[in-house]
Amino acid sequence: MRKFVSVLLIFLLIFSVAFSAKVYKMKIGIGYNDKSSQYAALIYFKKLIEKRSNGRLQLDVYHSSQLGDDREMIEGISLGTVELACPSTAPLAAFVPEYGVFDLPFLFPDEKAADYVLDSVIGVKLLQKLEKINAIGLCFWENGFRNLTNNVRPIKSPEDLKGLKIRVMQNQVFIDTFRTLGANPTPMAFGELFTALQQGVVDGQENPWQTIYTMKFYEVQKYVSDTGHAYSPFVLMISKTFWKKLPDDLKKIIQDSAIEAKIYQRKLNREMNKAAIEKLKSLMTVTFLTNEARKDFQKAIKPVYDKYRSKYGSLLDEILEKVEEYEKTKNE
Numbered sequence: 001m002r003k004f005v006s007v008l009l010i011f012l013l014i015f016s017v018a019f020s021a022k023v024y025k026m027k028i029g030i031g032y033n034d035k036s037s038q039y040a041a042l043i044y045f046k047k048l049i050e051k052r053s054n055g056r057l058q059l060d061v062y063h064s065s066q067l068g069d070d071r072e073m074i075e076g077i078s079l080g081t082v083e084l085a086c087p088s089t090a091p092l093a094a095f096v097p098e099y100g101v102f103d104l105p106f107l108f109p110d111e112k113a114a115d116y117v118l119d120s121v122i123g124v125k126l127l128q129k130l131e132k133i134n135a136i137g138l139c140f141w142e143n144g145f146r147n148l149t150n151n152v153r154p155i156k157s158p159e160d161l162k163g164l165k166i167r168v169m170q171n172q173v174f175i176d177t178f179r180t181l182g183a184n185p186t187p188m189a190f191g192e193l194f195t196a197l198q199q200g201v202v203d204g205q206e207n208p209w210q211t212i213y214t215m216k217f218y219e220v221q222k223y224v225s226d227t228g229h230a231y232s233p234f235v236l237m238i239s240k241t242f243w244k245k246l247p248d249d250l251k252k253i254i255q256d257s258a259i260e261a262k263i264y265q266r267k268l269n270r271e272m273n274k275a276a277i278e279k280l281k282s283l284m285t286v287t288f289l290t291n292e293a294r295k296d297f298q299k300a301i302k303p304v305y306d307k308y309r310s311k312y313g314s315l316l317d318e319i320l321e322k323v324e325e326y327e328k329t330k331n332e
């Protein structure tokens with residue numbers, strides 16, 4: 001008996017040492033390049049998890065669509081070919097339809113309102129829905145408010161969009177929004193966008209200030225307007241198949257580090273957006289909409305809300321109530 005117990009103890013010891021020494025390698029691919037706040041935050045996240053796990057977690061970060069675009073990364077999570085992804089919510093809507101609610105124009109008045117909603121139980125419930133595509137949603141990061149660039153004319157009012165071929169993310173809400181504004185929306189993967197602008201396949205696109213700057217869209221676009229017509233979150237997610245293999249201590253390291261990196265990324269993203277506006281002023285014709293024009297845009301896209309109200313009904317009401325709650329706390 002004594003012999004059996006000592007063999008068992010040795011086996012358990014070997015197993016626990018082997019288990020604790022096991023290295024878990026992860027990959028993530030993003031569309032942005034290595035100048036973006038998203039990339040900087042992923043490197044920050046990488047350093048946190050590798051240090052805290054004493055190297056038992058290892059993350060390789062691939063930028064500039066090297067592993068594919070958002071849709072391919074989302075599919076990669078489902079298939080288990082990548083362990084992590086951080087897409088915009090817009091392409092995610094094709095897999096989990098509720099995520100399309102964030103693409104409704106002028107949903108959030110500012111970034112803090114977006115934080116207030118995304119970090120609330122509304123965000124938790126949406127992250128939980130990612131399990132249906134074999135993913136664990138860790139948290140929301142920030143892509144940001146989207147602004148319109150083009151090569152034809154300054155955009156000062158909705159009428160100026162008439163007939164423009166505008167690249168949009170692969171998402172029906174964006175297609176309907178720009179069609180409602182009188183443009184010709186062209187859904188396209190982010191990785192193809194610069195060339196499409198350069199070759200005149202599309203007249204324009206829409207993305208946050210720091211994207212326009214770090215992706216050098218100013219080299220192939222003349223005009224930008226601060227439409228701020230939609231706020232795009234990123235979703236940091238991990239493959240559920242991979243997640244289930246991790247011991248609890250490594251799961252906690254990933255969860256805690258994802259939240260810390262979220263705070264870091266949102267702060268950096270806002271600083272970079274502010275800096276990008278100043279830099280773009282000397283590189284493009286920058287138009288700042290009047291309040292009147294902004295109201296005209298909001299009026300012009302009202303049919304989009306009417307169309308999607310039934311689809312997002314209760315979720316949209318929850319979000320709008322949460323935004324109202326935020327506005328009240330802000331003014332207290």
Ligand code: TK8
Binds near residue numbers: 190
């Ligand atoms: C980058 C995309 C990008 C998005 C787009 O991976 O496609 O225009 O704004 O950020 O997620």
